[in-house]
Amino acid sequence: MSTITEIESAVSQLSAKELTEFRNWFNEFDALAWDKKFEEDVKGGKLDTLASKAISDFKAGRFREL
Numbered sequence: 001m002s003t004i005t006e007i008e009s010a011v012s013q014l015s016a017k018e019l020t021e022f023r024n025w026f027n028e029f030d031a032l033a034w035d036k037k038f039e040e041d042v043k044g045g046k047l048d049t050l051a052s053k054a055i056s057d058f059k060a061g062r063f064r065e066l
Contacts, residue, residue: 014022041047
């Protein structure tokens with residue numbers, strides 16, 4: 001399978017059980033990919049500005065308890 005269309009076609013032919021298994025696998029795969037990207041962004045300093053703003057707002061009392 002080399003194209004999105006082929007993948008979509010294959011997924012649409014899965015049984016309910018297979019679709020559940022695929023969904024579980026994909027959710028785990030996607031979460032790991034997101035974690036990796038997030039870690040790369042942190043290491044690359046892409047979140048430094050947001051973190052500084054959040055810390056500054058917190059110290060100034062500009063926050064809400066969740």
